[in-house]
Amino acid sequence: MSLRDRRMTPQPPGPQKGTLDKAEVTSDQLTAASVGNVDWLRLCMQKADSHVEQDGNGFTALHMAALHGRLQCLKLLIEDYKIDVNLPSRCKWRALHLVLNQKNGKRAKECLQLLLQCGADVNTQSESKVTPLHQAAREGLKDCLAILVENGADVHAEDLQGNRPIDLCKIWCHRACARYLHNAMWNKDKEERAQELKKMEKLKRNILEMDQEALLKMAKSHVIPQQTCFCNGTETQKPPEKSIGISIKSGVLPQSKLDRMSCKLLPGKEQHKKKSCISKSLDKDTKKKRTKAMSIYDEEEGTKKGEGGGEHYGVKSICQCCQWNPSYNPTMPPVTDIYRTPTLRLGIDPEDVTGPDLSNVITLDKDEHGQPQIKTIQGQVFPSQLNLPYETIQRCLFPKTCPKERISTPNAFKANHVF
Template sequence: LIQERVESNNCEWFAAALGNLEWLRFCLNPDLEGFLTDNKGFTAIHFAAQKGKLECLQVLVEEYKFPVDLPTKNGQTPLHLVIHKENKNVVLPCVHYLLQHGAALNTQTRNGSTPLHLAAREGLLSCVKVLVKNGANVHARDAIGCKPIDYCKIWNHRVCARFLKDAMWKRDKKDFAYEMGKLKGLKGRLALMQRYYLTEYQEEQQLLRQADFKKWLHHKPLPRGQSLIHSIEQEPPAPSRAIPVSKTPKLSKHFHLFPQEHLQQTSQPKLQPSVSSTPHYRHPTVRQPKPWNISNNPARSPTAQIGSPQGIRLGVNPDPSLEHNLSGFLKIRSDGQGGTHLCTVTGKQVAPVPRLPLEVIVRELYPHMRPCRMKVPQGFHSVSIQDVDRKRYLGDNTFWTDTLAMNLRETFDEAFLAAVQAHQGLPILPCP
């Protein structure tokens, strides 16, 4: 019985590899549970995919319910096996069929290879385009850290490399725009949190000021025999007397009202006093001349109003940004692994943080902080002329001079050269 089963398995695999549908249906046993595999984990669908037999794939998937992502012991799926140089003419229909039935695009084998890695290695441009169009990860890395474009460079598939480079650029831009959208939403939520924090802080400070005022008022020294509470509670209010207008005390020049009293006075209409007030001097109103009439007919109104010229900014710094600034509410620091930590002044951690460079997050959340106008290149620093590499090595017995002195020796006169050599204690150089 075991020998007959093994022979039937071999027939099933051969039929799938050759693409013989009648033989395949005859060998398959629908009553048998599970899928028969060889020592590498290959089944009939793997053999059919490896040889690019589309009709066999349709029969196995639709009639016998073979999974399209059935892996082997090495982690290969039918989509991995169908991408091969020998299947160059039939690979596209098989790939389209497997993708329509839900085949995973970014499944990795044991060595980390995705279907896009295999297509790039084989130089199958049409297959690469189909995989990328359906959402394959162009930045996926295998076990040795190579991307699909790296295999195009290794095997000199230039057309595939150009296409993948363009796809990677577009994907980076799309991901950056998506992360920037998340950062905009996070900034809006942080601005709302900052508003609530400032409101609570102002209320707390107002309560503290009131408490301090009451404390100061309680400890304020009063005349002997008088109590502040007694005078407020027991003493009847003094009757209001009508004060003539002429005897009202004049306010000092430097007297300032509280904002509440100022609002009350400005809101109430001013009553005209019954007593005749003395006339006061009014400043003459200066009228600006009308704009110049640029029309040909002086009797007509000007065709266009010439407004005042805009002010010319003489500074070199850019205009201040009108965006909301969170520098006083949020602290930004790097986590040392390419990520960013956001922490509010209350000690609350903000998560999740968009996957963007630290400079981009700082520029977005701190719009008032402008970067330096000129970035110094990495490793750029001042170097002494004595540290500059020389064209030839001068030994200990050779007179030392630097490149600058050698170049300028022909420019100076004899008197200057003699004075310089005498000052440095070096032998006098002969004049050319």
């Protein structure tokens, strides 16, 4: 083709004067944000009509400013041009991920605080489920770790490979960060456990109220028909209140009546347990009488009566051989009984049971999925929505049957055999 023919062939239209190519605008924005030139970045944004361009990987000027720790560029893009702080890239990397790197140094902390104040999601995840806390743990930024944890970062979050932030600290040998995260995880677990225990106490109160209401309804159904007795004549007679043992106005039974009626309604072993509890409460008067008689006997014998003198002092006064023998003579009879007041040895003895025991009211089982399930005597089922182990729920509901020990041996240290 000759030079003349080339001149005659139409050429493709190029960019007009005063316009910029999209690739050039994108590269200018990314370069200005990376360098930290605020005036250049503002000029690029004005030429692009305040629109942020993305490159092939989905990164924008916001991502590049965060990656290189350019605080003034971040303020310009967020405050002046209202760019979304949680804008993701193609692999769902946010500016909060990219700002956490060792190259930024002290600038990472300032940029992180700005992004969090502007509404950045502290628990955002990438495609590989990496959170900003994972990134800070990998880079070993302790100050940034503290800021993220204070703003509600999940210390138990796992990435796609199952690694937690503390695992990454151990892999990359960041000891200070690992200690901080270990302490933060311990505090978080204690707070969650305290909240779950409060829910457990609320559930216990609801169960006790429902059981009391059910007992009152059953008591009324058994007693109220006996209140009215009709004669064959014209008069209607009512038995006195004392004979029935109920207040007609209030319709509430005393506690002793409720206990007896609850024994009748409870089947099998539960009824036997309830009757034994009532019999123990009724035997208190006889015990008091015995203690008075034994105290009179002690005064006659000339022994001193201690405070709260129960059955023990009476036995001690009767059996003279149980007294302390100060002699060193081996032919003397040995001391058969030495009484000492029981003392609490901290760390060994179990704690006193103070909460109510619901063994006569409910039963604790597991459903098909292995989750705890509470059943009442009336047949109502309460699926447990508590994030607590089965043993902890059992100890809270039945404190008398499962006393809480002060020292529990770890399962890994229990010996299965001698050799």
